[in-house]
Amino acid sequence: MSDQTAAGDPTRSEGQTPADVSVDLDAAEPATDERFSPLHDVHVAAGASFTDFAGWQMPVRYSSDLAEHHAVRSAAGLFDLSHMAEIAVVGPDAGAFLDNALAGTLSSIAIGRAKYSLLLSAEGGIVDDLVVYRLDEHDYLVVANASNREAAFSALGARIGDFDVTVDDESDDTALIAIQGPESEGILDELVTRDRLQPDEPLSTLRYYRVLRATFDDSPVLLARTGYTGEDGFELYVDPAVAADLWSALVEAGGPRGLVPAGLASRDTLRLEAGMPLYGHELGLDVRPAQAGLGRVVDTSKPFVGRGGVDPAPDARVLVGLTLEGRRAARAGYPVVTDDGTVVGTVTSGALSPTLGHPVAMAFVDPDVVERGPGLAVDVRGTAIPAAVVSLPFYKRS
CATH class of the missing domain: 2.40.30.110 (Aminomethyltransferase beta-barrel domains)
Structure with missing residues (x-):
């Protein structure tokens, strides 16, 4: 899914080397109150440069965009995505509710799997693109873009109707760390070897767009094999209180394998090369899914909010x-x-x-x-x- 990133540096000119090029990053309306990731002090100590995104101060780069980009392609990069929105959908009707609220069919995915989907307006435009994880029979986690947190939560809440389901915004209680690149599994396995990360199943059995439960130093972790870079990788949902310890453990374990902290600028060039759409650029309320090459995400065999206007x-x-x-x-x-x-x-x-x-x-x-x-x-x-x-x-x- 497409996490949004903040506006690039307009002072940089065309024709520069790749290391100096600042990609177009999505400009979001800043919030009134400045917000900080639970990893903010870690990023400051690492020398990160920050950018404002929807009121969040997030690392845009640590060294150079080019170096961080190449590290993900050749080894591994570590991203802080704690500004993303996590929305819990729980209850006997959770699957049926999501089938009605989203353009895809979520009730049919197996426990422990994830699916990319779209939240549409009544007119068929894209409110947000999402990743939905099925954690248990009646327990789903919906992950939305950072600047669409309120829009997504509000839209889902408005669609509850008679469904026996609760929709809770758990964003403030969740930190999200992504490790992306060909060395990612090996780095996480190093934490397993050190008895710090304990997944319910071996990482080698976790296929793409799957999720399993784990612990890090006895704190619960949701460990998903998902990402937004075009490389193999994992996303770890953790308690903000342990996020800094997990980040430091990954940096220590990954250093010998070429892992580097990576900012949102390199994440944007990575997703662009992988042809992944970004909300506010390729996706928006004025865009229908088929226009953006996402017609396959829409299940037109069922009713859902926006079905009548989905065709461009x-x-x-x-x-x-x-x-x-x-x-x-x-x-x-x-x-x-x-x-x-x-x-x-x-x-x-x-x-x-x-x-x-x-x-x-x-x-x-x-x-x-x-x-x-x-x-x-x-x-x-x-x-x-x-x-x-x-x-x-x-x-x-x-």
């Missing part, structure tokens, strides 16, 4: 991947144009890909552009940079 207009723009020539990155909002200057789309996310070495972008374009050959470009501050439509994702781990 025939001429609605659709999301595509673009590769650009040269090294100048396309940014969100830049026009996609034909060779005669006609605007046929708009870039939603773009960066000079650290892994691939050339610029990549996602954009909403007119439907007839999808099959177009030569003759497309992105208007980068008055210069038409040749671009080609490509299939997503840009990067897929081997």
Whole structure:
């Protein structure tokens, strides 16, 4: 799912090296009160640079975006995602309630599994994209984007109706740490060897989009094999009181394997390369799921809130991947144009890909552009940079 990140540094210019490029990160309306992760002091001690996101002070980078990006692709990166929203849905009708409230069918997933889904408005637009974990027969955990915490909680609460279910916001009682990259399992296994992390089952048996219960120093942990980077990895939901100890233990165990703390800037370039949508860029209330390539997430065989408006207009723009020539990155909002200057789309996310070495972008374009050959470009501050439509994702781990 797409955790949102904060606005990038507008003083950085195009044509810089990948290490210096600041990707477009989603700007959220700041909250009145500044909020801090339970790991804030740990990040300060590690020399992190911070950015404001929806009132949260979150680490955007520790060293360089490029170094942190490459560490995730080659070894492992450690992310603080404690600003995300965790909503418990519990009760005899929990599955049926979620089937009605969300676009997917959640009642059919097995205990210990997770599913990506969408929370739609009554008109069919995307309120948020979510990951839903089934923890027990009548016990689900819904994880929403940070800046959509109130919108998601409010929308779910308004849909309870006659369902025998409770919906509780547990965000303030939950810290979330993600470890992502090919060395992730080995690093967690090192904590198992040290008797600090004790999963109910061996980590090797935990497949993608599965979750199991564990303890860390006798404190409960939900351990999920999920992530938002295009790499193998895990997300650990823990009590905020033990988050700093868990973070330090992972840094110690992972250091010899190349693990580094990583900020939200590198997380954004990682998800972009993996073709994963970001709320506020590729997703929003004005976007229907099929436009963003998420038609597969919607189960049209059942009724749900937003079902009547889920189909986009025939001429609605659709999301595509673009590769650009040269090294100048396309940014969100830049026009996609034909060779005669006609605007046929708009870039939603773009960066000079650290892994691939050339610029990549996602954009909403007119439907007839999808099959177009030569003759497309992105208007980068008055210069038409040749671009080609490509299939997503840009990067897929081997």
